[in-house]
Amino acid sequence: MGPDILLVLVIVLIVVVIWRGPKTLPLLGRAFGQGVKEARKEIGEVKSDAAGKDDAAAKDDTTA
Secondary structure, eight states: OOOOOHHHHHHHHHHHHHHHOOOOOOHHHHHHHHHHHHHHHHHHHHHHHHHHHHHHHHHHHHOO
C-alpha cells in the first residue's frame, strides 16, 4: 500500500471518530471485521463449488 492510501485511511479514521465518537469505533470495527470474514467465507465457497464443477466436468469428458 502506498503512502497516499495510508494517508487517506488515516483521514477517514479521524473523520469517523469525530462523526461517530470514540465509543462506537469498536462496534464499527467489529462490523467491518464480520463483513470481511463473511466475504472471505463466500469466496471460499464459490471457489470450492467451481473446483467441484470443474472436476465433475473433467470426469464426464474422460468417460465419454
